[in-house]
Structures are given as C-alpha cells and as structure tokens.
Amino acid sequence: MKPSRRHRLGGLALASPPLILVAVFVGFPILVALAYSLGQVGGLNSTIGTIATEQSTVDAWYKVTFGAYRTVFADPRFQRDLVVTVLVTLATTVIVVVLAWGIALYVRLSDSWVAKILSALAVVPMFIPVVIASWAILTFYAADGFLRSIAAHVGIEAPIWGYTITAVVIGLVWTNLPFATLMVVSGVQGVPDALIEAARDAGASIPRTVVSIIAPMALVPTVIAGTFTAIGTLGAFTVPYFTGPNAPKMLGVDLADYFQSFNLPQSSVVMAIVIFIVASGFGGVYVWANYRSAASSGRV
Amino acid sequence: MRPTTVVAAACLAPLALTLAACSSGTSGGAATAGGTSITVAASDDTNIQDLFQKVLIPDFEKKYPGTSVKLVFDLHGTNDQANYAKLAAATAQNRAPAMDVTASSVPKAAAAGLLATDTSKVTNLATVDQKVLAAGGPGAVPYRASSVLLAYNPAKVSNPPKTLVELLAWIKANPGRFTYNSPKTGGSGGAFVTTVLDSNVPAADRDTMTTGYDKALEKDWDPGWATLAGLNPYVFQKGVYPNGNNQTLQLLSSGQIDMAPVWSDQFISGKAAGTIPATMMAQQITDPSFTGGASYLGVTKASKNQDLAWKFIDFVLQPEEQAKVADKIAGYPAIALDKLPAATQAKFAGADTQNLRPGYNSDHATDINNLWDQNVPGK
Amino acid sequence: MTSLPTLPATTTPTTSDTTAPSTAALPRTAGRGRGPARLVGPVLSVAFVIVLGLFVLGPLLWLGVRAFATNWTYPNLMPDGWTLQWWNTVFQDPNLQSSVVLSFQFAFVTMVVSAVLCLPAAYAFSRFDFPGRRVFLIGLFATNAFPRMGLFVALASLFYAFNLMSTFLGVVIVHVLGTVVFMTWIPAAAFSAVPRSYEEAARDAGAGRFTVLRKVTLPLAMPGITVALIMSFLASFDEAQGTYLVGNPEYITMPTQMYSLVLNYPPQVAAVFSILLAIPSAVLLLLVRKHVMGGQLAEGFQIR
Incomplete structure (x- = not known):
C-alpha cells in the first residue's frame, strides 16, 4: 500500500508532539550546554556563568575554547574516574547479560517450578525504587550487614563490601537485571520449538543447540539488553552515590559533585558530554543490531 | 471523522493542556498577596x-x-x-x-x-x-x-587527645577507629579538615582567607593535604569517609568507630534524644581548636x-x-x-559562646570541598 | 507465525506487521520435559535459586525487618527487640503527608500528559510511513543516552529563562521527559501487533476510521498501552534528582525526601519510609505483571 502524501504528513503531525518536546527540552539544552562547555557564557548561559568559578570563556559567539576540556582531562581524578566508570559499566553489563541468559535458557528449556521462581525473582527489582534498592544493598553488604553477620556465625571474616566499587557493581546488576532478563527471555522464547527439536534430533548436544541455534536468534534482544544496561550504568548516580566509595567515584556522582558542591558547572557539563559520547558508542551498537535484524527480515 | 480532524484534535489537546498548566503554574511563587x-x-x-x-x-x-x-x-x-x-x-x-x-x-x-x-x-x-x-x-x-567538638567513646578511650597533634597521633595508633564525613557533606568533617589545614597556614594569610578570596594563598594548604591523605590507611575501613554529620554520629553510636569530630549542638541534642548513647563524651581540642561560628x-x-x-x-x-x-x-x-x-x-557556663574560631570564606570552603575530593580519598 | 521455521537461522523471530501479538509468550509444547535434569543437576538448580533469591530479596528483607527493630547488634541475625515506634515517627512528620499527596499528583498528571502527547505519536509510528520515521524513533531513544544529572544541569538555564523553576509545570516537564521513550515505543509495538486484516475487515463492514481505531485497534493494543501507562506513572513516582533541582523549594516529593532521610535519620526510620515508598510501585506493577512478563515491554524496545 503506497501511502498518500497527505497520509504521510498526517503521520508526521501526529508523531510531532513528543518529538517537539524532546527537541525543546533535551536537544536544545544539550546544545546550549555544549556551547557553555566551549566557552560561551552569554545568553541562556549568563545566569550560570555569573555564579560559576574557574570557567574558560570566549568573548565572541563565533569563537570556541577547549580550555574546559583540557582542564577536565588533565585532572588525574577525572582520568581515574573515567576508567573506573567504563570498567564498572563493562563488568555490570557482562554480569547482567550472563545472568539474564542463564535465566532465559532455564525458562526456555524447562518449565519446572525452578524456572518459574527464577523468572519471577529476576523481575522483582523492577518493583523497587532505586533509592531504596541502593540503600538496602548498602546495609546488606555493610560492615554490620547480613553477609558479614552470617559469616561471623560460621567463623569466617567476610569482606566488607559497603562503600566499595564491588557494592556499586552489585547494586547496578541488581537494578538492571529485570529489564535485561525480560528482553533476553523474550528473545529466547521466540526461538521456535521446531528448530530446537530438529537440532536435537540431528544429535546436537544441548550446549551445541544453544550456541548454534538459540544464541544467534536471540542476538538482537541481547544487544538491546546490553546497550540499555550500559547506557544506564554509564550515567548512573543513585547507586554509586549511596553504595560507592569516596574515591574512585563514578562520573555520574562526579558530575553532581562538581555542579553542586564544587561550584564548577563547566567541568560538570564537560563530563556530561564525555559520558554522552561514550554512551553514543553503545547506542550505535544498538541501532546497528536493530537495523541488521530489520534488514534481514526484509523490513527496510 | 476524517484523518485531518483527528490530527488537528490530537495536536491541539496537548497545547491546551500546556496552557492550562501554565496559567495555574504561575501562582506557585513564594510571595502571595496580602503580606501575611x-x-x-x-x-x-x-x-x-x-x-x-x-x-x-x-x-x-x-x-x-x-x-x-x-x-x-x-x-x-x-x-x-x-x-x-x-x-x-x-x-x-x-x-x-x-x-x-x-x-x-x-x-x-x-x-x-x-x-x-x-x-x-x-x-x-x-x-x-x-x-x-x-x-x-x-x-x-x-x-x-555552634562549634565542632571531638566526640569519643570513654569505654574505649580513657585519655582523649587534647591537641591536634595528639589527635593525629591517636588516629595512627588506633587504625580504623576514627573517621570524619567528607567536607562537602557536612560541617563537622569540614571543621576537622579546616583545622588540619590551618596548622600550616600563617595567621595573616588565614585572616585574608576568612573574609575574602585569594586563590594564590591556597598553596598554604599543601602540607595539610599531605597530612590528611596520610591518614587514609588509619581511618574507618582504610579510607571510608561517610556522607554527612549524622552518618558519622551513627558510626560512633553503633560502636563502629571510637572517635569523630561532631557538631556541639547535634551531639548534645542527640544524647538528650537517646540516639547517641549517654555515655559518649565530647571536648574541644586546642592548637588549633576546631572551627565554629x-x-x-x-x-x-x-x-x-x-x-x-x-x-x-x-x-x-x-x-x-x-x-x-x-x-x-x-x-x-x-x-x-x-x-x-x-x-x-x-x-553554657565556661563556654565562650560568642568568640569562636571562624571557618573560611564560602568560596574557599567550596574549594576545600573540591581539593579534599582531589587530594585525599584514594590517595 | 507460519513463516518462522523457514527463516534463516541468523534472524530473530520478531513480529512483523501481520502477526498476532504475544509472540514472546508463544506456547512451546515440544521442548517441554527435556533438558533441565540433564543440563544441570537438581542440586545446582536449587543452589542457583537460593543464590539468586538471596541476591535479589536478601537486601530487601534485611531492610524491611529493620523497620520494626529497636536496635540491632552485630553479628546477630535478628534485632535486639521489636517496636512500632519508628512508624509513629514517620507518620508524625508533617512533611510526609504532603509529599505523598504531591507524589501521586505528579505521577498522575505526568501519566496523563505523557499519554496525550505520546499515544497518537505511537499510533503514527506504527501505522504511517512518514519521512524520517526511523530517525525520529532513534532520536527519542537518544534522550536516554545523555546522563540524567547532566541533562538537569543543562535544563536549568532553560528553565530560568522560561520561568519554569519551582513550578508545577517545570516538574511535570522533567517527569514527562523521562517517560517519552516507553510511552512511544511500547504502545507503538502494541499497535503494530494488531493485525491489519482485522482493521480492514471492520472497514469493509462499513466502520469509519475512528470507529475502527476505537472498537478494534485500541482494545487489542490495550495491554501494551497499560504497561506503558503504569511505567510512566512509576517513573514519575520514583524520580528524585530532577524533581529536586527543578521543584525545590516548592515541590518536595516522596523520593526526594527519601534521599535525605536515608542519610539523616536512624536507619529504622529510613526503612519505614522505604516500605511506604515501595508499596505503590509494587501494587501497580503486580497489576500489569502478566503483560510485562508476557513480552509487551520487550517487544517495545525493538525498533521497526
């Protein structure tokens, strides 16, 4: 069916309200912030510019300075925190995807009560606000928390994970698990029984079936799960703020500290842009995966 | 209904809603008429x-x-x-x-x-x-x-430090039993940091930095940062600085640490309310004293x-x-x-309530937040 | 789904425009009864359940018990005594009630505004092929890639200029921004899953375009829309940082209060507050649990 021209414009008009909203309140502010990070302190940036300290500025609209970027990148604290943020993101994403796959395969290949409990458990964190989750996780792994208490009862000195990067990874895995599990379970469930049966009848072992039949077909949902986890983790604030150490910190916390406690909003904005660029990298994988799936099923 | 009408209606609805919300939103300011x-x-x-x-x-x-x-x-x-x-x-x-x-x-x-x-x-x-x-x-x-005092658990500390030098020595002699909150999250930790920094700042420079802002003078802090970073292995959990005055008090109250800088007012009222055990004690140190104001x-x-x-x-x-x-x-x-x-x-008998050692000018205090974060934890 | 078995092995079995909804929940009779015993032993299965259970539920229970505890001495596994006094402390706080009411107000208004703005768009994304459709869908997704805190910092300048700081509308805008992606994507997938043939049949029977939408398309897409509505409600209900930066000092919601409560009150009080704050989320999500688990959410995040 070839849509008429009016039909197509009507579609665009219907789709426009959220697009306009996002353009005005996300796209535009990001551009303004970008200008601020490049030294523009006039116009919309004038309020923030008069309060802030230690800014790199330019005196004409057509000039730019990378002073703020140089300052931020020269700061060993930022270098350290950027590395930690990326490492935490990778660790969290890998753990979440592995866990989600474990649960998904269990649910796919069995429908025992174990499978039902597993899939229900994995979704629980979705029901709990992040603030509470972070705090609960901190107390659970703290010096006087459950893990250490139970270990003390059997005579072991368990490690203290409260206020460490380990706690941050635990918290981020906890909060990201439901979405990833839902995505991967949905993908794995979609693999037709006939295909699995055929492979099994041809003598393929279960691991072999998983690797060559199920995994390729659930690739796109896995990539989506991974991307969302990675992007959410990169800019995470609440979990690392509550459970993490004073140093090293994740950039989401740095961002808030620089803006709120150190009165260095320009550095804060530079960090936001750096996170955005890294997140865009992950986002690119997501778009590619979707495009590939759309292309192979002839929808492009 | 024809498609165009649907489109028009769908586009207008949010606009109307936005306008309605705008008109009701403007009354949200603080100044209400009548002056009451x-x-x-x-x-x-x-x-x-x-x-x-x-x-x-x-x-x-x-x-x-x-x-x-x-x-x-x-x-x-x-x-x-x-x-x-x-x-x-x-x-x-x-x-x-x-x-x-x-x-x-x-x-x-x-x-x-x-x-x-x-x-x-x-x-x-x-x-x-x-x-x-x-x-x-x-x-x-x-x-x-109010001023910041050194609170301690007399059950564990029989002879509390009287001066800053003694305090620093005590921290090193009793690893893991002391901490202070990060300066950006509360003034009691901030006062401890300020006091350590001050022990190396000439009086004239300190006066300038109390009333005004001169970034060049912040180099006087360098030895202080080194001292503070040197404490990392000796504070609670080898370098955990809690978020806020109250978290420090909670660590002290629950016996996880034995000594910490605290606000005089919070300490006294906490004891009265029972959230801090009545046996806890607090005193001022000297040379220099903790700041207040x-x-x-x-x-x-x-x-x-x-x-x-x-x-x-x-x-x-x-x-x-x-x-x-x-x-x-x-x-x-x-x-x-x-x-x-x-x-x-x-x-308040014996307390000089109107003559307290002041902290830094607020811009310097902001810099302390930042420099502490840069120079102390994880070093 | 008749075409599925003939797909090459490298493609995913995603729904196309002509398939029925709930692909993900497709019954799978043939694979049943095989595998688990051979794949992992029963002992390992139980161990996996226990570890995951401890990982997910442990922190929540550990926190929940605290709300009724007088004091708790390490390393005991139970509190020293039981009390309800912390509940009293919380209920006597004059800020509590207003923040609860405010949280519900924001969540409801956000849900409605977001639905009004985004549902027509979701329909358009599903049913019209207009220029730039795919680019716009991905553009909406980009709102997720910029760190939230950074966005609020950037928004501040704009809000000063528009006079939106400390206004109800300002907070609603911040909340709606957090809902746009799933309020557009999930319903769009739900609309796409409604077979065109149903609509065409209704058309042939003489129904107008609007009637078809109301009588056929909307009811069939309702599970997906409901999931999106509740997700928006909860996104608003849980939002803290943006609300603080924009709403303070006029509008303090429950999660905003939670941030400071956790750090400033005895742990038991924060535990009580946590339970109170988690109840609405848990109830609402339980209501749509079937649809969320059934794949409505997962469907929504695959661009087509």
Whole structure:
C-alpha cells in the first residue's frame, strides 16, 4: 500500500508532539550546554556563568575554547574516574547479560517450578525504587550487614563490601537485571520449538543447540539488553552515590559533585558530554543490531 | 471523522493542556498577596529543620495570628549552589524569589548584594556581638552559633587527645577507629579538615582567607593535604569517609568507630534524644581548636514581603526564642548570654559562646570541598 | 507465525506487521520435559535459586525487618527487640503527608500528559510511513543516552529563562521527559501487533476510521498501552534528582525526601519510609505483571 502524501504528513503531525518536546527540552539544552562547555557564557548561559568559578570563556559567539576540556582531562581524578566508570559499566553489563541468559535458557528449556521462581525473582527489582534498592544493598553488604553477620556465625571474616566499587557493581546488576532478563527471555522464547527439536534430533548436544541455534536468534534482544544496561550504568548516580566509595567515584556522582558542591558547572557539563559520547558508542551498537535484524527480515 | 480532524484534535489537546498548566503554574511563587505569609529557606541537618518546623515557626504564627510561615528545607545543603543560583537569577530579573527569609549561604548572598540591608528593623540586634554581626556582611543577622567538638567513646578511650597533634597521633595508633564525613557533606568533617589545614597556614594569610578570596594563598594548604591523605590507611575501613554529620554520629553510636569530630549542638541534642548513647563524651581540642561560628538569617532583597520577613527575624532574636534555641538544639545563643534565663545561662557556663574560631570564606570552603575530593580519598 | 521455521537461522523471530501479538509468550509444547535434569543437576538448580533469591530479596528483607527493630547488634541475625515506634515517627512528620499527596499528583498528571502527547505519536509510528520515521524513533531513544544529572544541569538555564523553576509545570516537564521513550515505543509495538486484516475487515463492514481505531485497534493494543501507562506513572513516582533541582523549594516529593532521610535519620526510620515508598510501585506493577512478563515491554524496545 503506497501511502498518500497527505497520509504521510498526517503521520508526521501526529508523531510531532513528543518529538517537539524532546527537541525543546533535551536537544536544545544539550546544545546550549555544549556551547557553555566551549566557552560561551552569554545568553541562556549568563545566569550560570555569573555564579560559576574557574570557567574558560570566549568573548565572541563565533569563537570556541577547549580550555574546559583540557582542564577536565588533565585532572588525574577525572582520568581515574573515567576508567573506573567504563570498567564498572563493562563488568555490570557482562554480569547482567550472563545472568539474564542463564535465566532465559532455564525458562526456555524447562518449565519446572525452578524456572518459574527464577523468572519471577529476576523481575522483582523492577518493583523497587532505586533509592531504596541502593540503600538496602548498602546495609546488606555493610560492615554490620547480613553477609558479614552470617559469616561471623560460621567463623569466617567476610569482606566488607559497603562503600566499595564491588557494592556499586552489585547494586547496578541488581537494578538492571529485570529489564535485561525480560528482553533476553523474550528473545529466547521466540526461538521456535521446531528448530530446537530438529537440532536435537540431528544429535546436537544441548550446549551445541544453544550456541548454534538459540544464541544467534536471540542476538538482537541481547544487544538491546546490553546497550540499555550500559547506557544506564554509564550515567548512573543513585547507586554509586549511596553504595560507592569516596574515591574512585563514578562520573555520574562526579558530575553532581562538581555542579553542586564544587561550584564548577563547566567541568560538570564537560563530563556530561564525555559520558554522552561514550554512551553514543553503545547506542550505535544498538541501532546497528536493530537495523541488521530489520534488514534481514526484509523490513527496510 | 476524517484523518485531518483527528490530527488537528490530537495536536491541539496537548497545547491546551500546556496552557492550562501554565496559567495555574504561575501562582506557585513564594510571595502571595496580602503580606501575611512568608517562606523561609534553610539548609542544614535535621535538628535545624526541627528547630524551625517545631519551635520557631509555630511560636511566630501563634504570636501573630493570621500569618503563615512556610519552611523549605535542604538537608545537608547539598543543593545550596543550585538554590543560590535560583536566588541570584530571581534577584537579577527582579522577580519574587522562592524565599523571603534565607538561612543558607547568607554571608555569600550578603556579599553579592542579594539581601535587604535595613537591619535597623531588628530591635533585638542591640546585644548581638558587633564583630559577629559584621562578619556576616550587609544584611546578615546571626541567630545561633555552634562549634565542632571531638566526640569519643570513654569505654574505649580513657585519655582523649587534647591537641591536634595528639589527635593525629591517636588516629595512627588506633587504625580504623576514627573517621570524619567528607567536607562537602557536612560541617563537622569540614571543621576537622579546616583545622588540619590551618596548622600550616600563617595567621595573616588565614585572616585574608576568612573574609575574602585569594586563590594564590591556597598553596598554604599543601602540607595539610599531605597530612590528611596520610591518614587514609588509619581511618574507618582504610579510607571510608561517610556522607554527612549524622552518618558519622551513627558510626560512633553503633560502636563502629571510637572517635569523630561532631557538631556541639547535634551531639548534645542527640544524647538528650537517646540516639547517641549517654555515655559518649565530647571536648574541644586546642592548637588549633576546631572551627565554629554563627549561623545567619537574611531577608532577600527581591522579596515582596520584607516587613513580615524582618518581623520574623526580630522574633527569632527575642530572649524567649533564643532560650529555646539553646534548649532544643543546644545551640549557642546569638544575643548576649545575660539576657537569657539563669537556667539556660548555666548550661553554657565556661563556654565562650560568642568568640569562636571562624571557618573560611564560602568560596574557599567550596574549594576545600573540591581539593579534599582531589587530594585525599584514594590517595 | 507460519513463516518462522523457514527463516534463516541468523534472524530473530520478531513480529512483523501481520502477526498476532504475544509472540514472546508463544506456547512451546515440544521442548517441554527435556533438558533441565540433564543440563544441570537438581542440586545446582536449587543452589542457583537460593543464590539468586538471596541476591535479589536478601537486601530487601534485611531492610524491611529493620523497620520494626529497636536496635540491632552485630553479628546477630535478628534485632535486639521489636517496636512500632519508628512508624509513629514517620507518620508524625508533617512533611510526609504532603509529599505523598504531591507524589501521586505528579505521577498522575505526568501519566496523563505523557499519554496525550505520546499515544497518537505511537499510533503514527506504527501505522504511517512518514519521512524520517526511523530517525525520529532513534532520536527519542537518544534522550536516554545523555546522563540524567547532566541533562538537569543543562535544563536549568532553560528553565530560568522560561520561568519554569519551582513550578508545577517545570516538574511535570522533567517527569514527562523521562517517560517519552516507553510511552512511544511500547504502545507503538502494541499497535503494530494488531493485525491489519482485522482493521480492514471492520472497514469493509462499513466502520469509519475512528470507529475502527476505537472498537478494534485500541482494545487489542490495550495491554501494551497499560504497561506503558503504569511505567510512566512509576517513573514519575520514583524520580528524585530532577524533581529536586527543578521543584525545590516548592515541590518536595516522596523520593526526594527519601534521599535525605536515608542519610539523616536512624536507619529504622529510613526503612519505614522505604516500605511506604515501595508499596505503590509494587501494587501497580503486580497489576500489569502478566503483560510485562508476557513480552509487551520487550517487544517495545525493538525498533521497526
């Protein structure tokens, strides 16, 4: 069916309200912030510019300075925190995807009560606000928390994970698990029984079936799960703020500290842009995966 | 219905909704007509929130029926910068700011000319120490004071340190039994940091940095940062600095640490409320002592309701309310002690409530937050 | 789904415009009864359940018990005594009630505004092929890639200029921004899953375009829309940082209070507050649990 021209414009008009909203309140502010990070302190940036300290500025609209970027990148604290943020993101994403796959395969290949409990458990964190989750996780792994208490009862000195990067990874895995599990379970469930049966009848072992039949077909949902986890983790604030150490910190916390406690909003904005660029990298994988799936099923 | 109509209706609906929301949204400001209600903004710990919420505001509303005072409170003052930015923006545009009376970033706002300056409307100002009054800047009115003390658990510490040098030695001799909160999250940790830094700052430089801002002088802090970073292996969990004054108190109360810098007012009222065990003790150290100082109130220059705002400040400085400040939160009163009831005076016997070692100018204090974060944890 | 078995092994079995909804929940009879015993032993299965259970539920229970505890001495596994006094402390707090009411107001308004703005768009994304459709869908997704805190910092300048700071509308805008992606994507997938043939049949029977939408398309897409509505409600209900930066000092919601409560009150009080704050989320999500688990959410995040 070839849509008429009016039909197509009507579609665009219907789709426009959220697009306009996002353009005005996300796209535009990001551009303004970008200008601020490049030294523009006039116009919309004038309020923030008069309060802030230690800014790199330019005196004409057509000039730019990378002073703020140089300052931020020269700061060993930022270098350290950027590395930690990326490492935490990778660790969290890998753990979440592995866990989600474990649960998904269990649910796919069995429908025992174990499978039902597993899939229900994995979704629980979705029901709990992040603030509470972070705090609960901190107390659970703290010096006087459950893990250490139970270990003390059997005579072991368990490690203290409260206020460490380990706690941050635990918290981020906890909060990201439901979405990833839902995505991967949905993908794995979609693999037709006939295909699995055929492979099994041809003598393929279960691991072999998983690797060559199920995994390729659930690739796109896995990539989506991974991307969302990675992007959410990169800019995470609440979990690392509550459970993490004073140093090293994740950039989401740095961002808030620089803006709120150190009165260095320009550095804060530079960090936001750096996170955005890294997140865009992950986002690119997501778009590619979707495009590939759309292309192979002839929808492009 | 034809497609175009659907489209038009769908596009118009959100617009109408937005307009409706706009018209109702503009009435949200602080200044309401009639001059019978004001908004007070404060930022500190929960004890100060209770002081306003449960003592000062109800008393004021009782004394002046028909008036209403609204409190907006920012625990820890973590958003002081953002709120200050809002005040500055509102003043620049001559709009009614979100608050009529402010209790946060007052000296900074005074220095920037964001406060109304006719303090003559405050009749109770007569017995306030002139030096403390001047230190706040034009328009800032001191209404209470407090200092940081060294709290300890006598069950574990029989001979507490008397000087900073002794304290540093104690920390190293008792690994894992001391900590302080990061300076950005609360003043008790901030006072400890400031005091360590001060032991290497020449007096003349310190005076300059107390009243003004000179970034070049911050190099005097370098030896102090090295000392603080050197403590990392000896503080709680080999370098955990909690978020906020109260978390430090909780660690002390639950026995996870044995010693910490604490606010005098929080410590005394915590013991009274039972959240801190009654056996805990606190004392001041010397050479140098922990910092302390007055807290200020100010009327925002752009406020449309200044008369009532001044009335509120004057009310807070009345001897009866000052006595309640002393009783409720163990805060040092801002007016002369001899104006207070004898029982309250006795409480502060021996304490020089109006002569405390001041902290740094607020811009330097912000830099301390930043430099501490850069130089101490994880080093 | 008749075409599925013939797909090459490298493609995913995603729904196309002509398939029925709930692909993910497709019954799978043939694979049943095989595998688990051979794949992992029963002992390992139980161990996996226990570890995951401890990991997910442990922290929540540990926190929940605290709300009724007088004091708790390490390393005991139970509190020293039981009390309800912390509940009293919380209920006597004058800020509590107003913040609860405010949280519900924001969540409801956000849900409605977001639905009004985004549902027509979701329909358009599903049913019209207009220029730039795919680019716009991905553009909406980009709102997720910029760190939230950074966005609020950037938004601040704009809000000062538009006079939106400390206004109800300002907070609603911040909340709606957090809902746009799933309020558009999930319903769009739900609309796409409604077979065109049903609509065409209704058309042939003489129904107008609007009637078809109301009588056929909307009811069939309702599970997906409901999931999106509740997700928006909860996104708003849980939002803290943006609300603080924009709403303070006029609008303090429950999660905003939670941030400071956790750090400033005895742990038991924060535990009580946590339970109170988690109840609405848990109830609402339980209501749509079937649809969320059934794949409505997962469907929504695959661009087509």
